[in-house]
Every structure is written in C-alpha cells, then in structure tokens.
Amino acid sequence: MRPLVKPGAFAVFKRQSTYADGDVVLVDHPRFGKIIKRAIDVTSKSLWLEGAHPDSLSRETMGPIERRRVKGKLVYQIKRGV
Amino acid sequence: MIYSILNYLDGKGLIGHGSAHCDIPCGIYDPGPALIAAVSVVRLMDIAHDGASDDPVALANLRARCTLRKEEEAEKVKQEIRVIWGDYFKAPLLEAHPKVHGLVHAIMQKASACKQDVHREDGLALVELVNEFAEIFWTTKSIETVRKTCPYPPQLKLVYPVLAD
DSSP states (O other): OTTTSSSTTEEEEOSOOOOOOOOOOEEEEETTEEEEEEEOOOOOOOEEEEEESSTSSSHHHHHOOOOEEEEEEEEEEEEOOO | OHHHHHHHHTTTTOOOOOOOOOOOSSOOOSHHHHHHHHHHHHHHHHHHHHOOOOOOHHHHHHHHHHHHHHHHHOOOOOOOOIIIIIIOOHHHHHHHHHHHHHHHHHHHHHHHHHHHOOOOOHHHHHHHHHHHHHHHHHHHHTTEEEEESSSSSSOOEEEEEEOOO
C-alpha cells in the first residue's frame, strides 16, 4: 500500500457496518493472513482488494473477500518518528 | 514520542500486525530467466542438429535428451512471461504499453512452435520476442537496457538492464 501506509507505521482501524470503494481496510485473508489493501467493487456480501504499489498482488490473486473477513477501515496512522 | 510508546507496547506483543506492503510473494520480477530459457531452446536445437556419434543409440539418447530439455525450457519461457504479464503488469502499465498483450501472445505461440519442432528460426524469433518484452519491462522501471552478445553459445544478442551500481 505504499505510499498510503508507510513501513513500520502503527495504524488504527475502525470496524464498520458498511464499507465503500476506496476504503483502506484490514482483511484477515485466508491465504495471505492479515493484509491492508484498498477495497474495490464493494457489495453487501463481498469485496475485492487492490494495492497502491505497481508490485502489489493483483486483485485476481487476492480473490473476492467475504465481508466477515474485513476487520476494519483505516482511520488513522502514526508514522515512524512521530 | 507517541510512536515510541506504541513501539514499546508492540515489543510487548500487545499490538497486532498486518502486512500493507505487497510483499507477498515478494515483488521480484525479472525477465532474465525467460531470456536464458529462450537462448537455451536455441542451444538445444543446435546440439540436436549438430550432435554426432558413431553409436546410433548414443546419438538417439543425445537427441532425446535435447528434445526433452527443449520442451522444458520453452515451457519455462511461457511460465516466466505469464507471471510477469499477469502479476506485474497492472492497468496503468498496460495502458502505457498497449503492445504487451500481443507480444505475450506471440511469445506463447512461438514457444509452442519451438516445442513442436526443431526449426532454429523459431528459436531465434522466440529470443527476439522475449528481448522486446524485456525492453518494455525495464522501461516500466525507468531502467535503460543494452543489447549485448551473451558470453556463451549460441552467442545471441540479449537485452540486459544497465544498472546504476
């Protein structure tokens, strides 16, 4: 997610009842563990993920994500040195 | 200050971790292995054609081995290119380099032709196609390239990145 989330930053996530396209979310991915990505194509039951960096995993590689796996939306981050 | 406090708490295992940096698998992409595999296809065709032995069984063995390895190297070309094309090239890069789709398809076709037969011109064409792909790949990373003769048979011109240090 560089440059949106800096390496080593502490991030605060808030659990939401709904999510929107463009939200940066914490997901408990069945294959990749806890990852932070941007939500896209959000529906009431699922969403897809994309990274902000050219080397990021493709959305197809990460696959569709069930809503129950979304743990929260990024609301604040504390970067190194603050 | 705030960061230091959080860092201390993190050291105590009180804060969960999440990966934000796309390092799964690792972000390492390089067309080099595909180029080496393509050159290997040509080399194996050459050995299959030029191999000689008084023992017909030994010659058959040599050609069988070359055919098998050629099959594997051509398949490796396809696999390496597919991964870069499918995982590395995102929409903005594809828009900037619209030739990539057609080029990748041509590589798939030509690699299959190399598997099906032993025409050296197919092997040379495969190397050239992968060279073109490598040039586009390094362009996306703003890295210049140079074509140099590889220091091993069949001594073909290959694309190499010009790295700063």
